[in-house]
Amino acid sequence: MADVVVVGAGFAGLSAARELTRLGHDVVVLEGRDRVGGRSYTADLAGVPVDLGATFVGPTQDAVLALAAELGCESVPTYGRGKNLIRWRGRVRSYRSTIPRLSIIELLDVSRIQWRFDRISKKVPVAEPWASPIAADLDAISLDDWLRSVHAGASTRDLMAIMARVTWGCEPRAVSLLHAVRYVKAAGGLGRMLDVEGGAQQDRFPAGTQQIAVRMADELGDRVVLGAPVQRIERRPDSTLTVATAGGEFSGRAVVVAIPPAHRAGIEFEPALPPEHRELARHWPQGRLSKAYAAYQTPFWRDHGHSGEALSDEGPVFITFDVSPGPAGPGILLGFTDANVFDSLPGEKRREVALAGFAALFGDAAAHPLDYLDHCWGTEQFAPGGPTAAVPPGSWTRHGRWLRAPVDAIFWAGTETADEWTGFLDGAVRSGMRAAAEAHQELIRRS
Ligand SMILES: Cc1cc2nc3c(=O)[nH]c(=O)nc-3n(C[C@H](O)[C@H](O)[C@H](O)COP(=O)(O)OP(=O)(O)OC[C@H]3O[C@@H](n4cnc5c(N)ncnc54)[C@H](O)[C@@H]3O)c2cc1C
Known part of the structure; x- marks a missing residue:
């Protein structure tokens, strides 16, 4: 029996557990893999x-x-x-800075599209993107549909495809324009997201990023249980939550689920999650x-x-x-x-x-x-996918408002739920801190 059971020992789950411990609560962290760090490895x-x-x-x-x-x-x-290289249309050329060496026409087109993208992002509130007056229009189409509609040139489209692959692990046709705009805004803009210096x-x-997770886990000691994939979360009549793994059961007064939204579907909830939450998990796929x-x-x-x-x-x-x-x-x-x-x-x-x-x-x-x-x-065998969710058209406007809406004393963390630097390590840490604060408030309310 702990105050809070945390599911997932990535940066989000470990940050949540660390913060809850700091606030004086007993925690247990259940991790399905045989290591901590999640997408940091x-x-x-x-x-x-x-x-x-x-x-x-x-x-x-x-x-x-x-x-x-x-x-x-x-x-x-x-x-x-030194000089960067670009292999483009069969030729390798060198360039300096982040602006690749393309023809002046291609570069002008890239700037034009970037300017239009930035302008749209001004109309999208990061915390509630569905509330934008143009949300329905932006969520009805993919990033690729939009690029074609504004007559982006072939090089601009290919550059945006590279950005989509490295950012979401998908092609531009698989990601909603609303998601793309909101995600980039949460990172502070295209320059901030894509640059090396200043970005x-x-x-x-x-020594690698995983050492950060390992040090958090070391602090938490035997409160972190590895090889413990959570299969079921059940609410008992006395309001405690029982979290079942193949190896045993753990109970808490609150649960923080710190895994990507798509992986929530792998856990059975009793009583079942509201349909909105189940639909969200089905429509928030991970990229690759x-x-x-x-x-x-x-x-x-x-x-x-x-x-x-x-x-x-x-x-x-x-x-x-x-x-x-x-x-x-x-x-x-x-x-x-x-x-x-x-x-x-x-x-x-x-x-x-x-x-x-x-x-x-x-x-x-x-x-x-x-x-x-x-x-x-x-x-990956367990919890596959990454870097982050590749959210398709329609998902934000239909399911977005449930992304981190608590259900009973179940709170949601994970980088996908962050408003700043969502998709990144930083977003994961922020989401863990936010979920810890929510669970803390709930424990105070119940005590
Ligand atoms: C190739 C690649 C490159 C990246 N590059 C960068 C980069 O350079 N900079 C950057 O900031 N970010 C980068 N990212 C993104 C970054 O890794 C993630 O944003 C961050 O690690 C997410 O942390 P998280 O805690 O939210 O989720 P995760 O790290 O996914 O942690 C979730 C944990 O929950 C566990 N889990 C899932 N289901 C269950 C279950 N049912 N029971 C128990 N445990 C479960 C998983 O095993 C995992 O350990 C990259 C990601 C990838 C894949």
Whole structure:
């Protein structure tokens, strides 16, 4: 018996548990996997920690930055010295800054679309996007429908497709325009979301992001139970909530469910959740994004004046970064890969196509790494998907208002429920803090 049972030991669940503990409550955190961190998962490549999930943080992500600082997890700037590369329409060219080297006509079109996107976002309140007078129109179409309706050029559409793949793990046709606009606004705009310097990719943690979760879990000690997928949450006649896993039952006066909305459907609720909540879980699917890493003796691309940052219109590797520990090596290239093409390939083939993608950008030396690793979030056995939800047309206006509406003493956390930096680590931490405050109020009310 605890005061609060928290479901999920990602950044949201652990932040909620930590905050509730700080407020003097007993908590237990039930995690379905055999590790904490959720979509933050750090592995080892050639002796270097690499993040298979979340990697980067940036300015205005104050919640996760404060948490990392408090736990003594140090970040470093993302390497960005030198020229970036763009592989576009069969040619590889170099450029500086975040504006890729395209023709002047293409660049003007990109600016025009960005301006229109920003203008729409002014009319969408992040906390209640369905309340916008144009919500129904924006939610009736996909990002792709909109791009076509405003006659975006082919290069602009391809750039927006790359943004959709890396941001939501889906194609522009799969995501509602209302969701796209609201999500980008919650990150502070397109520039803030996509930039390295001054943006969401500005810094990273040399020891990986999962260490932040591990340190939170260490603080919580045996209050965190691993290998405990929650199957059922039942309200007892005395108002306590029983949370059942295959290994046993836990009870609390409140529950914080800190998992993506789509995964709520995997839990049986007794009494059943209101239909609005059940529909929400069915219409808030997770996207699918994959990553490939290659390690080399040194970051050899730096010798050629390249930053290691690249963009490609030919998959499956479509964005790269240099995440090497230093100039002496090993050199580490991170590539985001298109799950649609990548995930169904056998391991050897995935390695072959990812290295071919690196080599097309950085030369033949990139085809011969010391070590290689990839990870497909869409094919995870338990709680698959990520980086975040790819919310389709119609979902926000029909189901959005239930996203974090409590049911009895059940509260909802997870980055998808955040108003600031939703989809990111920062949003996850904020959502955990918000759900902890709600559960705390409920416990006070009941006591
Ligand atoms: C490839 C990739 C790259 C990313 N890059 C970045 C980045 O650079 N910067 C950034 O800020 N963010 C990034 N993200 C997003 C970031 O990882 C997430 O926003 C964040 O980790 C979400 O945290 P969360 O706690 O809300 O959810 P999760 O991390 O998903 O945690 C939920 C936890 O609940 C568990 N769970 C689910 N169902 C149950 C159940 N029934 N019972 C028990 N446990 C359950 C899961 O196993 C999981 O551990 C990336 C994500 C991916 C996949």
